[in-house]
Amino acid sequence: MTWKTKSTASPDSTTILRGLASRTRVQVGSPVYNALLETLYDEAAALDERRFDDWTAMLDAELVYTAPIRLTRTGPNRDRDVMRTMFHFDEDYGSIMMRTGRLQKSAWAEDPPSRCRRFVSNVRIGELETAGEYEVVSYLFLERSRGDNPENERLTAERRDVWRDVDGAYKLVKREVIVDQSVLGMSNLAVFL
Amino acid sequence: MLQKSSLTLSDGTTLDDLIMRDSNEVSLRVMTDKELYDIEMERIFAKTWLLLGHESEIPNSGDFIVRDMAEDNVIIARDREGAVNVSLNVCPHRGMRVCLGEAGNKPIHQCIYHGWAFKPNGDFIGAPVEREKMHGNDVDKKTLGLKKARVALYGGMIFATWNVDGPTFDEYLGDMKYYLDQLFCRTDNGLELLGPPQRFVIPCNWKVPGEQSGSDGFHTLTLHRSLMEGGIMGGTAESIYDQAPGMYGVDVSCEQGHSLRCLEAEKTFKMFADISFEGKSTVERLNLLTPPGITKEMIPQLFNNLSEDQVEQLATIPPQVGGMFPNILIAFIFAPRMDGGSSGALALHTYVPKGPDKVEFVNFIFAEKDAPEQMKRDMLQNSIQSTGTSGTIEQDDADVWPVIMRNARGGVSKHMTLKYKALHGHERPEGWKGGGLLYPGFTKDDTQWNWWLAYHKLMSEA
Numbered sequence: 166m167t168w169k170t171k172s173t174a175s176p177d178s179t180t181i182l183r184g185l186a187s188r189t190r191v192q193v194g195s196p197v198y199n200a201l202l203e204t205l206y207d208e209a210a211a212l213d214e215r216r217f218d219d220w221t222a223m224l225d226a227e228l229v230y231t232a233p234i235r236l237t238r239t240g241p242n243r244d245r246d247v248m249r250t251m252f253h254f255d256e257d258y259g260s261i262m263m264r265t266g267r268l269q270k271s272a273w274a275e276d277p278p279s280r281c282r283r284f285v286s287n288v289r290i291g292e293l294e295t296a297g298e299y300e301v302v303s304y305l306f307l308e309r310s311r312g313d314n315p316e317n318e319r320l321t322a323e324r325r326d327v328w329r330d331v332d333g334a335y336k337l338v339k340r341e342v343i344v345d346q347s348v349l350g351m352s353n354l355a356v357f358l
Numbered sequence: 359m360l361q362k363s364s365l366t367l368s369d370g371t372t373l374d375d376l377i378m379r380d381s382n383e384v385s386l387r388v389m390t391d392k393e394l395y396d397i398e399m400e401r402i403f404a405k406t407w408l409l410l411g412h413e414s415e416i417p418n419s420g421d422f423i424v425r426d427m428a429e430d431n432v433i434i435a436r437d438r439e440g441a442v443n444v445s446l447n448v449c450p451h452r453g454m455r456v457c458l459g460e461a462g463n464k465p466i467h468q469c470i471y472h473g474w475a476f477k478p479n480g481d482f483i484g485a486p487v488e489r490e491k492m493h494g495n496d497v498d499k500k501t502l503g504l505k506k507a508r509v510a511l512y513g514g515m516i517f518a519t520w521n522v523d524g525p526t527f528d529e530y531l532g533d534m535k536y537y538l539d540q541l542f543c544r545t546d547n548g549l550e551l552l553g554p555p556q557r558f559v560i561p562c563n564w565k566v567p568g569e570q571s572g573s574d575g576f577h578t579l580t581l582h583r584s585l586m587e588g589g590i591m592g593g594t595a596e597s598i599y600d601q602a603p604g605m606y607g608v609d610v611s612c613e614q615g616h617s618l619r620c621l622e623a624e625k626t627f628k629m630f631a632d633i634s635f636e637g638k639s640t641v642e643r644l645n646l647l648t649p650p651g652i653t654k655e656m657i658p659q660l661f662n663n664l665s666e667d668q669v670e671q672l673a674t675i676p677p678q679v680g681g682m683f684p685n686i687l688i689a690f691i692f693a694p695r696m697d698g699g700s701s702g703a704l705a706l707h708t709y710v711p712k713g714p715d716k717v718e719f720v721n722f723i724f725a726e727k728d729a730p731e732q733m734k735r736d737m738l739q740n741s742i743q744s745t746g747t748s749g750t751i752e753q754d755d756a757d758v759w760p761v762i763m764r765n766a767r768g769g770v771s772k773h774m775t776l777k778y779k780a781l782h783g784h785e786r787p788e789g790w791k792g793g794g795l796l797y798p799g800f801t802k803d804d805t806q807w808n809w810w811l812a813y814h815k816l817m818s819e820a
Contacts, residue, residue: 169731173461173554174421232748234554239459251553251723253747255739259696263588263743267750270595271583274753312761347460348718349558353756354748 171250173236180245182323182343187291187300198290201301201328204335209283212357217265220357225329225336230256232322232342232358247343253354254342261357274355279318280310281356297330298338305342305358309351318351320344322358364818367393377814382803383775384810389563389766395714402684402816403428404520407530409686409708410434412722413442413514414550420463420478423554426718427518428711432507433457433467434516435478442511444518445480445504451493456504461554480504513542514549515706533794534616537677540668541690541704545652545659547727549704552738556721556746560756562763564685564711565813567719567755569776571681571709572809573609573617575801576780581754602800608675608787609797609805615683615812617805620675623647626692635674640666643673650678650692650702651726651737659728667791680805683812685709693740701733703740715763719756721746778803778810 171177191198204223211220232254238246256264268275284306291300302325309318327339342358365373376385376394388394410425411434422435424447431447433456449456454471457464466483468475473486474493482502485492493502507518510527517527531538542549560567570577578585579598585591591603604621611617623643624635635643644657649672652660660669671677681687687707694700704724709717723741725734744751765771780803787798797804 170550170552170734172417172421173415173423174418174463234556236460236554237458238462240462240464242459242462248554251556251738252742253556255742260739260743263696264750267584267588270587272750272754273581274757347557349747352558352560352760353753355753355757 173248176242176245179249180247182244182247185289185291185300185302187293189292191290191292191299197299201290201299201335202288204328205285205288205301205303209285213281213283215278217268221262221265223337224258224261225331225338226258227338228258228261230254230261230340232344235344235347237347253344253349272355274353277312279356282308293327299328301326301328307358309356320346320349320351320358324358364820365397367391373814373817377810378775379814382778382781382807386766386774386776387772389566389763390714390772392714397817399428401819403711405524405816406521406684407510407517407519407527409706410444410516410518412549412551413511413516415461416442418463420465422457422464422478423461424457424459426710427507431455432518433504437477437479441479442509442516443479444507444509448505449474450502450504476504480506515542530614532612532614533792534610534612534614534618536668536792537610537618539664540672540677541688544663544672545656545726545728546662549724550727552723552725552734557718558747559712559716559718560759561715562717562759563714564709564717566759566762567687567709567717568685569806569809570755571685571687572615572806573611573619573680573801574806575605575609575619578604581758582751584750605800607801608790609801610792611795611797611805611808613808613812615809616681617808618677618680618688619801620671620677622675623673640670640673649676650690651704651729653729653733656726656728671791683809689745693744695736695740701736701740703737703744705741705745719746778807781807
């Protein structure tokens with residue numbers, strides 16, 4: 166990704182949230198759909214159970230992982246609200262390895278760890294031009310319990326992924342997490358989305 | 359003899375019972391008290407200068423952003439003459455927000471409720487069905503504008519205050535201007551905000567992060583231990599307390615409550631390579647270790663915009679972290695990258711009160727406008743990975759603050775005190791050029807105590 170300074174006041178069309186871009190759908194219930202759905206479930210379990218080695222094994226070395234800012238907008242710009250000039254996460258494979266490495270040491274934000282449930286649903290899949298690569302869009306509902314606070318922190322988002330078939334296993338190549346809140350109600354993102 | 363405060367809460371507790379100036383302690387109760395919070399809204403947040411954003415967010419006529427001055431929502435808009443205006447986002451008709459978006463461009467702001475309309479500078483234009491005079495019989499339109507705040511621009515940063523007759527912006531900065539110029543006003547085209555700020559809410563009082571922004575250097579060694587474990591601050595996990603990386607320097611502060619930690623570049627440089635600064639000129643030093651966010655090509659610009667003494671400080675012992683009273687944190691830091699670069703991270707936060715037990719953390723991420731595209735890209739990533747929502751440094755802060763807050767609610771716990779007794783006392787290092795209150799050596803409690811003294815002073819004034 167190269168940098169280009171962009172106006173927040175006059176947003177361009179890259180700020181529009183688009184659903185599945187691929188026109189070649191992978192049907193619900195087909196073998197590829199089932200295998201990718203199982204991968205998403207396995208990934209959620211690895212993260213919920215804090216098995217970070219298992220999770221990072223699912224990541225491709227070319228990974229780009231971002232979570233752009235959302236804004237509240239009106240009028241002609243009312244749907245131009247995904248600000249891809251600023252992010253809650255702006256990661257690559259190396260920085261994810263840095264983050265998971267930190268979690269094994271003195272990362273007080275997750276020591277004691279929060280207890281998370283990642284609910285993944287509304288999975289839609291399309292084929293990409295490169296054989297074995299799939300566009301996977303899913304909804305994420307994260308419930309996060311911390312300490313002895315009886316009230317969970319929660320977050321909803323759409324995840325727009327690219328998964329690649331590497332020798333029979335799917336690896337995450339790209340993930341864009343579109344959070345729904347313009348002001349996050351979660352006091353940090355020390356957990357992965 | 360300390361001047362007595364003029365603030366007494368309804369149960370008879372005085373400000374001096376809470377901010378104990380004879381013993382350098384602060385009652386934990388200050389973090390939860392609703393009555394105190396209401397007074398803070400009037401005596402602090404309606405009185406001091408507050409940071410709202412940056413000019414680069416609204417380059418064109420009609421551009422606007424919407425931000426909060428504590429719990430008061432304001433429109434920040436550029437008018438046809440190019441001036442930046444800050445107006446209360448409350449329709450004088452029936453109290454609705456006039457502007458519902460967070461950013462955009464509008465020549466006219468029209469309230470969606472009854473249609474009263476306003477210019478970007480807040481002036482009232484009119485109400486619909488003009489012939490019926492729905493703005494009132496015999497009411498002068500000039501009196502119906504949005505309430506306007508007083509505005510100051512500094513290094514492109516937009517500050518505003520409701521205190522129309524209060525201290526000027528320069529008086530508010532005081533002796534800190536000399537140091538802050540080195541961060542905000544050092545290049546020909548200045549800083550730019552890379553995108554709209556990260557925003558998230560932490561369940562704690564604004565003063566929990568606020569007092570930390572008074573240059574709490576000491577917490578870094580323990581809370582941010584992972585910086586040392588990761589080799590980012592030099593030293594190893596085993597030698598953290600022996601070597602105490604980043605703890606020695608000169609803390610600067612002033613009676614307005616602002617402060618900065620100036621850390622020797624040479625020691626920072628040791629994180630990258632073992633080369634001595636001894637006998638090297640200012641320019642040679644700058645070329646060996648360019649300040650965070652600056653390229654070698656930009657070094658001549660520093661001399662265009664700063665005095666020789668200021669550039670020498672920037673090359674030798676630059677200000678890196680600190681804060682401005684009441685609710686700004688400054689982090690203009692060296693940030694070694696995984697790819698071997700060291701482009702730095704430039705971030706400002708505001709801690710915006712949202713009730714006694716909630717604070718909104720607003721994270722502004724900058725780069726120099728003249729920096730190359732790749733450097734801006736790298737710096738965005740550096741800032742996001744270390745500060746704000748997911749930043750590996752500030753994740754840990756956001757974990758501590760709500761717990762302090764919960765403690766402050768206990769009937770017994772709230773009478774515990776925060777202690778600021780590790781004091782160095784003002785001492786001017788030999789050859790030091792800048793003004794202010796100076797604390798050389800190991801970072802101690804002086805600057806944070808000055809933050810509380812500034813708090814006490816404002817809270818004493820009705």
